[in-house]
Amino acid sequence: MPGFFKNREFVLVVVFAVLTAVLFFIPSDFDRRVDDNAVRCKAEVTAVDNSEIHQFGIVKTGLQLVTMKMLDGQFAGKEFKGTNELLGQMDKDKIFSIGDKALAVLTLNADGKVIFVNPQDHYRIGLEVLLLGLFTVLLLIFGGWTGAKAMFSFLFTALVLWKLLLPGLLNGVDPVWMTMAIVTVLCAVIIFMVAGLNRKGLVAFLGSFMGVFTSCLLAIYFTGRLHLHGAVMPFAETLLYSGFAHLDLTKIYIAAVFLACSGAVMDLAMDVSACMDEVVMANPDISRMGILASGLRVGRAVVGTMTTTLLLAYSGGFITLLMAFMAQGVPLVNTFNFVYVSAEVLKTLVGSFGLVTVAPFTAVAGAVIYMHRKS
Template identity: 50%
Template sequence: MFKFKLPQKSDLILVLVTLLLSTLILSLPTGFSEKEGKHSSRVKALVLKTDNSLIVATGIIKTGSQMLQIKILDGKFKGKEISAFNELIGRMEFDKFFSPGDKTLTVLNLSEDESKIISANVIDHYRINLEAFLLFLFVLFLISFAGWTGVKAMLSFLFAGICIWKLLLPGLLNGYSPIPLSLAIVALLTSVIIFLVAGINKKGMVAFLGAMSGIAITCFMALLFGKLFNIHGAIKPFSETLLYSGYSYLNLTEIFLAGIFISSSGAVMDISMDIATAQYEVFQHNKNIHAKQLRHSGFEVGKAVVGTMTTTLLLAYSGGFSALLMVFIAQGTPMINILNLNYVSGEILHTLVGSFGLVLVAPFTAIIGASIYTRKKKI
């Protein structure tokens, strides 16, 4: 049975400050409010019947309209049965196909006085309840295993999501320089996450300084090799759509490069925290240890952690492009052609530059930890 360790006063203060900061950030206006139609409403609905007679199937591609009979499950029209339509455009990545018993997110188009339903458009399968359940299960397991540390980890998880949604993305859309903005957000997240989990102490300071050194190196490498690779940021999915949506002023290339050190920052934090914690435990058991010995211990831990973490990045990035690579292999495309394609080169840049930060954060954290832990207080 896991024991729930009571929090220290400093931990409680830090948690309260993080909660207050999260609430403040959450309340900030982004300038990009959700667009709800003047006379429309989003509801949850149940598919009762389907009519596929207007659908034209060409191989595995379907186009046309799927007619649905649905029952509204919430809102002022709860219980009402109406007809709805689902347009299929022949692109499997965007099309949805419904069967009786499916639950959907549906937009109701209402009359001017909003007393009648004019038409209904089925948007997608309804997944909000399942997503909420999955999040609850994650929180339950995390807190059951890690106790108070799990509570702090969950708070840092939510804080990171809030900062990305309310600060980073709106800032990019508003035209702020992607690199400085992303660095500032990552520095904020790194400080809050590390000090929230490790506490405001030497261990937290070592982990923070080590992580920031790795992130700074990753940023420098991304800028340097991003220019040498001559890759445009439009290679990322939906990037070009932004330009056509009224955001032609966006620097997609800098946004792409910023994404490199943002996506690797979590792994960098993991390594710096692992090494800082390992050195702290060694120092606690032998407070007379020499800085050189403690640094060596950090190096040894770093070697083991980096060995697996680098492969983790490769698997994470390549997994998202497995279908693309399969297409090239099936067509017999020469390997040199594949490796030289801009979007494949972009992922190689992403993986290798991110891995540079992972490799170099280990020795930097070990050096910083040995210096801070063994520093003698002046009397």
């Protein structure tokens, strides 16, 4: 029997590896929006001219003339001059220096000649790929076969979000229902990939699903009650002005709330389920109430740190906003009444509520399923 489960687990990994490869090569409708007349190259900055840059306090505006040598692609070895326009917005502007690597976008005419060169930003792809490679190696060294399964689930999740969730949202599919369906599938894939097709995985999946579903219901209710809207999300208005005025940003915000906490919910559900599995294996004669009590005790021990984890993760995302209000002497009651802060408070508390409920949900599911295994 153990060999059967191991073979079935291997087949599961192979199936999802194939699905990951299929998702990678499936084109989306939005791939056609990429400009065919533009070529993207890695370039090295060989000269800069800052004479047209004007500084007003800490803000810089004007044009920086940048000379770049292409390092790859069909124009490798050739030099082009481009303009780096500074808008006076520190979150978008960049300044190039000699020796910097840049992502250059070359616009071509019908004859294939370069008519415009845009040094879009500093080139970061190489270091990002290096980080991903180091993460993969570390995961495989310390995790072994389990690490390999976790890496497959990581890649599968990233591709599902990029190839299915984002195009679906842009096409106007209901954000809440679609995100809930995708989160359910991801919960099943991630948990069963890591835990295997067994009762431990089933208990963790049931607990995490109920936790995410609870967060979804709370997000729907309190988003309306707090009069929040999706325009508080970064680049939301830019999205509307890009030809997607039909999108319901409020529903997208609701979906983002329970999507953001789903990873922590799965983590907690797996912790409780794995501990209950060990308890049953160590004490096969334990009663149903004993299994339930063990699961609840584990949940209490873990949930405290997990809710703090969410608080730290979310507060790190808007810490400058809070600093700005504090620096201007805005009273605390005003601060937490602003729509931006209220949106983050809802994210934190609704996500934490899902974490608190996932422990008893998982414990109840474990008491039923593990007791069935014992009998």
